[in-house]
Amino acid sequence: MANDDTPQNAEQPKSMQGSSEETPTIAPEDDATAPNPAFEPTEQDEPEQDEQADAVSEDPQQGHEKHEDHGLAHTMPIWMMLAVLGALMALTILTVSVTSFDLGSEGNLVVAMVIATIKAGLVVTFFMHLFWDKKFHLILFLTAVLFVILFLSMSITDRGEYQHNIDLYTNATTPAVGK
Amino acid sequence: MAAPSTTVDVVAPRSSGSDNYLTHDKGVLSWIFTLDHKRIGVMYLCSVLTAFALGGFFALLVRTELLTPQRTIMDHDTYNQMFTLHGAIMVFLVIIPGIPAALGNIIMPLQLGAKDVAFPRLNLASYHLWIVGALFMLSSLAINAVDTGWTFYTPYSTTTSTAVVPAAFGAFILGFSSIFTGLNFIVTMHKLRPPGMTWFRLPLFCWALYSTALIQVLATPVIGITLLMMIVERTLHIGIFDPMLGGDPVLFQHFFWFYSHPAVYIMIVPAFGVIGEIIPVFSRKRIFGYKFIAVSSLAIAFLGFLVWGHHMFVSGQSVLAGTIFSAITFLIAIPTAIKVFNWITTMYKGVIHLDTPMLYALAFLWVFTIGGLTGIFLAVMSVDVHLHDTYFVVAHFHYVMMGGAITAFMGGLHYWWPKFTGKMYEEKVGRVGAALVFVGLNVTFFPQFILGSRGMPRRYYNYLPEFQPLHVLSTLGAYTLGIGFLLTAFYLYKSLKSGKTAPMNPWGGATLEWHCSSPPPYYNFHKPPVVTAGPYDGYENLMYDETISGYVPRKEKIV
Amino acid sequence: MSESISPAIEPKPGHRVPAPAVHEDADHGGHDEHGHGAGPHLAHHFDTYQQQFDAGKLGIWLFLLTEVLFFSGLFCAYTVYRGMHPEVFVYAHYFLNTTMGAINTCVLLVSSLTAAWAVRNAQLAQRKLLVLNIAITIACACTFMVVKFFEYQHKFHDGLLPGPAFHPTEQVWELDxxxxxxxxxxxxxxxxxxxxxxxxxxxxxxxxxxxxxxxxxxxxxxxxxxxxxxxxAGVIGPAAEDTTRPSKPRNAHVFFSIYFFMTGLHGIHVLAGIGVWVWLGIRANKGQFGPKYFGPIDYSALYWHLVDLVWIYLFPLLYLIH
Structure with missing residues (x-):
């Protein structure tokens, strides 16, 4: 078991490990600016090309050129993560404070949903790496959203159409208290 | 998924030719905890066939009860439980996993040229979930069998005294089993294709499984949450679906059919895939309109999501929604017809071999066309108001589900039987079995069209005496079906014991699974095969070798 | 095995990881482990780490797809009832503690950050930071559950339960x-x-x-x-349960049904996430993750972000009703 669990690289001599961790912000900063994002889409755009791309990326030379940032996926710089968190926190404060204003019958709901969607967009784009990820994953995610909209819109439209029947039933069956 | 190295078991290629996935490991545990897709598929197959026998037994009981207008063998409550169990078992335990999880698991990675599915452990988990779900569902039988119909409509399902919760929870778990299978297949087809296997060189069976998997992944979660809400409604009375507590039962139907209509395509689209494999091989002719058949599967999968409301024309759904759903339903006829036309055109001027798989495929074309066309009647709102909840609907969906999905399943089973068991069944008995099934099917269900259009409601225990002759005919057909399936079970079992050894390529197929030995080796392909031609190319370069009763490559290639 | 480890992998401060060393390392690992050209964490049916990683990533995205649709049923129920009975939602939101909801939102957002950071640590083979970030993520998740527990306890105490058990001890206008x-x-x-x-x-x-x-x-x-x-709020008027005195809207309990169902299901996902992170934390502590093999961390982080995403919508929908 011990043998199997031995990692290929992560278990480093303690001294080295420590030295990098005490200055985590420095290494990443440098790291973030280094990769050329232009390389990313060309390799990751088309899922169909995976096998071929794999074969190529195994080659150290090619790999060096293509995977400026650690081979398998994009590495997000720390400043960006912190910035996204800052934005998310600010939007949370905004959405709470907006509730104290009256923006009309549906206004508050719309504003709250718009803010929530912006927040969700930030999380999906940056924390979930969709900005750099394969486009197919973006398509998948949008498909999910599309089908949710389809499901909700048809159900709700129909419910709106037959609501008057339910109202008739409710009014007929509710005991009129105090009459 | 991501494997710690402990379970990664890489063995040097065996030199012995007799080693295959069936003999690779010994013992029951080596089956129960196997990660090999073929073994998982075989376990699925055995389980599905067991469930099929059970569901078929309930069907025969139901048909026997309907021999007379009054009580024949059981009381009305038992009758309600019998048809519910028949429906639930056939839908959730047989047809949905039948082709994708059983046949698909065995064949799809072979056809693709992959060593396994992308996530072997998820695949095994999916099978174990299936077992757990099936046990839950059957535990309802032991407690107090559910009598709601397989649809679990509220408010009846939240108020009846029968054991709804175990059955619904079983269906919930089976849903996850189905999701994981679908997820696994999509990733496998995206990531594990060998060099040269482009999307348009995928066999049509893979295309069909891909479309099915998309539906499984997109629709099944909704039935999961729906059944969960229904269970909670029943236990805690939360008032989402129960009108007495302010809930809306029609909303349940929307939720239910948002899954269950696409689920109809989970059942039938893999069947299309099987037929797409069988017809060109037994016509010795390249498939006609490959791209259209491939893409029409996706079109059906997509359109299948837009039509769920056609199950609800008389439920209290609004006229607006009914109109939209009705109109879109007609559209589904287009991609479906494209498929049927292409299969028929494939046979045109082909050299047709009427072996058992082909007989099932031809039976499929016949009954599926009837089933599909009667579906268009039901898509018309005004006609549906008359036919809704009559035997017409019962006949329609049995023509599609039983006549379509099960016939194709039987065809696929016979087609790939030599491949994954390594044994040949008795061809002549096979043809008799196929004929019995075809005749039994039509005799059982065709009279039900007439019954339905005359006003015989479905799920009724008693009926008017004037309907009796047709009911008797239908029951006789059901017995014929039963005999046909028993015969099939008998000769397939016999072939395992004493069947001739199957050649590598008994039918002359050109897809990759016929490039493996029968049965295939443990890792399918020691080196990923390099694909240079389409899945239905090169029949002319195969010739029948009588000494092995199978096809071998021709010495001199015909250019 | 240990001989094969290339010390060059560990990035020195201010120094980018040299990519060729990564590949070299894979070769070493592979020969030691299996003699198959595969690395210790490369399953037999994959040819390369990239293929394995991409397969897992596609798999987790498909799983997230199912999760989105799984939750969509509840959002649909929510929307239908809110559209038809807005008074119930206005009535009920006075009972919810916005502060606690906001705290929980922030806690989850922070945990999302640490989860994303953990992915980065795994990619760079920063073992200690990785374990630390996973620990913070778990701590945040636990904080979330504790806050939730107090909220639930408060609701139970006040009789704000779904269905027939709904007997609020306080009238809405008596609330602060x-x-x-x-x-x-x-x-x-x-x-x-x-x-x-x-x-x-x-x-x-x-x-x-x-x-x-x-x-x-x-x-x-x-x-x-x-x-x-x-x-x-349906206290008086046509939607009220009792027309002779200030009361509560009809079927007010449905809000709490939806509230408990949505937050409960979300809570179960948080609990599952805690389980996954604990497991990964143990594995990370053993140093199992690095540039070639950080998939599990990445996939779990994606799942965790989705749990966060659901909450991002639940918070305004349940707590911030105007």
Whole structure:
């Protein structure tokens, strides 16, 4: 078991490990600016090309050129993560404070949903790496959203159409208290 | 998924030719905890066939009860439980996993040229979930069998005294089993294709499984949450679906059919895939309109999501929604017809071999066309108001589900039987079995069209005496079906014991699974095969070798 | 095995990881482990780490797809009831503690950050930071659950339960949240209640509630500020359960059904996430993750972000109803 669990690289001599961790912000900063994002889409755009791309990326030379940032996926710089968190926190404060204003019958709901969607967009784009990820994953995610909209819109439209029947039933069956 | 190295078991290629996935490991545990897709598929197959026998037994009981207008063998409550169990078992335990999880698991990675599915452990988990779900569902039988119909409509399902919760929870778990299978297949087809296997060189069976998997992944979660809400409604009375507590039962139907209509395509689209494999091989002719058949599967999968409301024309759904759903339903006829036309055109001027798989495929074309066309009647709102909840609907969906999905399943089973068991069944008995099934099917269900259009409601225990002759005919057909399936079970079992050894390529197929030995080796392909031609190319370069009763490559290639 | 580890992998401060070393390392690992050209964490049916990683990533995205649709049923139920019975939602939101909801939102957002950071640590083979970030993520998740526990406890205590168990111990206008927002309306509701209880002057109350009726007795016609919040919350008016006195809207319990169902299901996902992170934390501590093999961390982080995403919508929908 011990043998199997031995990692290929992560278990480093303690001294080295420590030295990098005490200055985590420095290494990443440098790291973030280094990769050329232009390389990313060309390799990751088309899922169909995976096998071929794999074969190529195994080659150290090619790999060096293509995977400026650690081979398998994009590495997000720390400043960006912190910035996204800052934005998310600010939007949370905004959405709470907006509730104290009256923006009309549906206004508050719309504003709250718009803010929530912006927040969700930030999380999906940056924390979930969709900005750099394969486009197919973006398509998948949008498909999910599309089908949710389809499901909700048809159900709700129909419910709106037959609501008057339910109202008739409710009014007929509710005991009129105090009459 | 991501494997710690402990379970990664890489063995040097065996030199012995007799080693295959069936003999690779010994013992029951080596089956129960196997990660090999073929073994998982075989376990699925055995389980599905067991469930099929059970569901078929309930069907025969139901048909026997309907021999007379009054009580024949059981009381009305038992009758309600019998048809519910028949429906639930056939839908959730047989047809949905039948082709994708059983046949698909065995064949799809072979056809693709992959060593396994992308996530072997998820695949095994999916099978174990299936077992757990099936046990839950059957535990309802032991407690107090559910009598709601397989649809679990509220408010009846939240108020009846029968054991709804175990059955619904079983269906919930089976849903996850189905999701994981679908997820696994999509990733496998995206990531594990060998060099040269482009999307348009995928066999049509893979295309069909891909479309099915998309539906499984997109629709099944909704039935999961729906059944969960229904269970909670029943236990805690939360008032989402129960009108007495302010809930809306029609909303349940929307939720239910948002899954269950696409689920109809989970059942039938893999069947299309099987037929797409069988017809060109037994016509010795390249498939006609490959791209259209491939893409029409996706079109059906997509359109299948837009039509769920056609199950609800008389439920209290609004006229607006009914109109939209009705109109879109007609559209589904287009991609479906494209498929049927292409299969028929494939046979045109082909050299047709009427072996058992082909007989099932031809039976499929016949009954599926009837089933599909009667579906268009039901898509018309005004006609549906008359036919809704009559035997017409019962006949329609049995023509599609039983006549379509099960016939194709039987065809696929016979087609790939030599491949994954390594044994040949008795061809002549096979043809008799196929004929019995075809005749039994039509005799059982065709009279039900007439019954339905005359006003015989479905799920009724008693009926008017004037309907009796047709009911008797239908029951006789059901017995014929039963005999046909028993015969099939008998000769397939016999072939395992004493069947001739199957050649590598008994039918002359050109897809990759016929490039493996029968049965295939443990890792399918020691080196990923390099694909240079389409899945239905090169029949002319195969010739029948009588000494092995199978096809071998021709010495001199015909250019 | 240990001989094969290339020390060059560990990035020195201010120094980018040299990519060729990564590949070299894979070769070493592979030969040691299996003699198959595969690395220790490369499953047999994959040819390369990239293929394995991409397969896992596609798999987790498909799983997230199912999760989105799984939750969509509840969002659909929510939307239908909110659209048809807005008064129930206005009524019920006074019972929810916005502060606790906001705290939980922030806690989850922070945990999302640490989860994303953990992915980065794994990619860079920063073992200690990785373990630290996973630990913070778990801590945040636990904080979330503790806050949730107190919220639930409070609801249970106040009789705010779904279905027939719904027996709120306090009337909505007696709540601080209501009083603070609509002091006049709260006072007016109190007045109406007293009138109905002590004087039994039902007609006076009914007249006061129905603005079209002539006012009888000494009771004054209410102002807009007194009346509107009560009407909107279904305390009085056509949606109210009891038409003779201030009460609660019909089927108010449905909100709490949806509330408990949505937050409960979300909570189960948080608990599952905690389980996954604990498991990964242990593996990370053993140093199993690095540039070639960080998939599990990445996939779990994606799952965790989705759990966060659901909460991002739940928070305004449940706590911030105007």
């Amino acid at each position: 949240a209501f009083k603070k927002k609509h002091p006049e309306a709260a006072e007016y509701a109190e007045k109406l209640t007293q009138l109905a209880e002590h004087k039994g002057d039902v007609s006076a109350v009914a007249g006061a509630i129905d603005l079209t009726r002539p006012v009888t007795g000494k009771f004054e016609r209410p102002t807009e500020a007194q009346l509107e919040p009560l009407l909107k």
